[in-house]
Amino acid sequence: MSTKAVKPLSPIIGIKDVTTPGIIRMTLKQELVETYRWLRQYGLNDSHSGNASIRNGDAVWVTPTGACADTLTETDLVACGFDGTIGEHASLDAPLHIAVYRSNPDARCVLHSHGPNTVAITMDGKDFVPPDFEGAYYFQRVPVLNIPYQDYLDESPGQVSRALTRHRIAVVRGHGVYACAETINLAYKWTSSLELSAKTAFIAKLSGTVPN
Ligand SMILES: [Zn+2]
Numbered sequence: 001m002s003t004k005a006v007k008p009l010s011p012i013i014g015i016k017d018v019t020t021p022g023i024i025r026m027t028l029k030q031e032l033v034e035t036y037r038w039l040r041q042y043g044l045n046d047s048h049s050g051n052a053s054i055r056n057g058d059a060v061w062v063t064p065t066g067a068c069a070d071t072l073t074e075t076d077l078v079a080c081g082f083d084g085t086i087g088e089h090a091s092l093d094a095p096l097h098i099a100v101y102r103s104n105p106d107a108r109c110v111l112h113s114h115g116p117n118t119v120a121i122t123m124d125g126k127d128f129v130p131p132d133f134e135g136a137y138y139f140q141r142v143p144v145l146n147i148p149y150q151d152y153l154d155e156s157p158g159q160v161s162r163a164l165t166r167h168r169i170a171v172v173r174g175h176g177v178y179a180c181a182e183t184i185n186l187a188y189k190w191t192s193s194l195e196l197s198a199k200t201a202f203i204a205k206l207s208g209t210v211p212n
Pocket of ligand 1: 049050112113114175176
């Protein structure tokens with residue numbers, strides 16, 4: 001666990017000149033909500049699954065429990081804290097998100113998703129080794145954590161945060177995917193890349209072009 005001080009990010013991104021037409025003002029909260037919606041839109045979550053957060057200095061903003069990706073807005077995000085403070089109605093995974101930030105001082109975003117190809121192909125509980133070029137380039141090996149369903153809330157913050165100190169992304173067997181990164185878009189990239197690699201591996205196995 002690290003308590004290293006970090007430089008707060010500007011709350012506004014994507015701005016070169018606010019007076020220039022076509023330049024979109026977007027806050028980190030808005031970007032997180034948009035990314036959470038994309039996870040649903042592109043089949044990495046269902047309407048209400050998964051969760052997401054951003055860290056800005058000592059503040060951590062987490063999606064609410066039971067959040068609907070189709071209707072969530074930035075005002076629905078729940079204020080939590082790097083110190084472990086959990087806001088009312090925050091996702092049940094909020095302690096996990098905070099544990100990841102405390103173990104990964106450079107992380108500014110954590111995304112949790114339920115990509116079906118990734119979840120299905122790791123049901124055997126074995127670490128996933130991407131067979132395709134890009135998957136192998138980004139991940140080499142993706143750890144699969146075997147956490148009994150009944151122990152999930154107690155065990156997952158420690159196990160996932162430890163795994164993400166050594167890997168960009170980790171899978172909890174039978175459940176879903178956790179990614180952290182220095183930016184929201186990079187966490188989205190790791191999440192999307194793993195799901196496509198798992199899909200490719202799945203098709204390759206069905207095709208008999210890689211060993212089962
Ligand atoms: Zn989940």
